[in-house]
Amino acid sequence: MKDTQYLPIGKVAKMLGLSVQTIRRWEKAGKIHSIRSPGNHRLFDVEEVRRLLGKPSGDRTAIYARVSSAKQKADSNLQRQRERLERYAEEREYDVVRVFSEQASGVGENRKQLAALLKLAEDGEIDRVLIEYPDRLARFGYRYLERFFESHGVTVESTHKTEPKTSQQELVEDLLTIITVFSARMYGKRSQEFRKKIGQAMKEMGGEGTGHGHQDDPDRDSQGGPSVQEGGAGEDQGHL
Numbered sequence: 001m002k003d004t005q006y007l008p009i010g011k012v013a014k015m016l017g018l019s020v021q022t023i024r025r026w027e028k029a030g031k032i033h034s035i036r037s038p039g040n041h042r043l044f045d046v047e048e049v050r051r052l053l054g055k056p057s058g059d060r061t062a063i064y065a066r067v068s069s070a071k072q073k074a075d076s077n078l079q080r081q082r083e084r085l086e087r088y089a090e091e092r093e094y095d096v097v098r099v100f101s102e103q104a105s106g107v108g109e110n111r112k113q114l115a116a117l118l119k120l121a122e123d124g125e126i127d128r129v130l131i132e133y134p135d136r137l138a139r140f141g142y143r144y145l146e147r148f149f150e151s152h153g154v155t156v157e158s159t160h161k162t163e164p165k166t167s168q169q170e171l172v173e174d175l176l177t178i179i180t181v182f183s184a185r186m187y188g189k190r191s192q193e194f195r196k197k198i199g200q201a202m203k204e205m206g207g208e209g210t211g212h213g214h215q216d217d218p219d220r221d222s223q224g225g226p227s228v229q230e231g232g233a234g235e236d237q238g239h240l
Contacts (some may be wrong), residue, residue, distance in 0.1 A: 005153050006035065006043035011209070012195040015049055015124040015153075016151045046153035059095040064117055066102055066136045073103040085130055088159050097126060106139030121152045 015021045015081065026032045027042070032043040065082040067073055082101050089096050098120060102113040120126050129149055134142045137156070146156050
């Protein structure tokens with residue numbers, strides 16, 4: 001049995017294109033019903049909101065498919081994954097409104113197709129996200145994404161619960177990505193700290209090492225003494 005999902009009043013107002021005050025008036029008039037959270041906030045049944053929108057309950061589905069490597073994409077793994085999901089949705093008579101597919105690491109931050117999927121959920125345009133495995137959404141932090149979708153009244157449905165053993169190489173690639181990213185950040189931070197220490201040391205030395213040397217020293221010039229360069233040239237001439 002599917003668990004009932006509830007939405008806060010602000011989200012309901014956005015989905016219905018109304019103000020929060022109007023939703024409160026509707027509640028008072030019995031047009032829409034709410035329950036109270038432990039914090040005494042109004043929560044509304046997402047199915048009731050969909051009925052008010054005049055949209056089929058739970059039908060609008062977005063498919064999301066992903067592979068990690070370019071080789072997997074070249075071998076048509078991404079296409080086959082997408083086709084399996086489309087076939088699964090068709091067998092269950094889901095209304096597929098969008099299909100997202102991309103080649104990206106499961107730990108990557110710049111995933112344009114995933115970002116577009118999240119925006120679709122925020123706008124209340126889908127009821128379900130269909131994926132093949134939980135790891136297709138995210139290698140780590142899947143539960144956070146699941147909670148995000150649930151907070152917008154969207155169900156995440158996986159056709160399979162665990163990845164096949166052949167995905168071990170993909171996991172290794174994702175772990176290498178994590179190591180590469182953190183190493184770059186660590187060495188970048190060290191480099192920045194090193195440059196900062198050098199700059200501070202030069203400042204404490206009165207600007208030495210900036211390229212001016214003693215040529216800008218007014219005291220030496222006023223005494224008529226030779227500059228370092230002149231002195232060095234005289235010594236060299238003495239050895240000719």
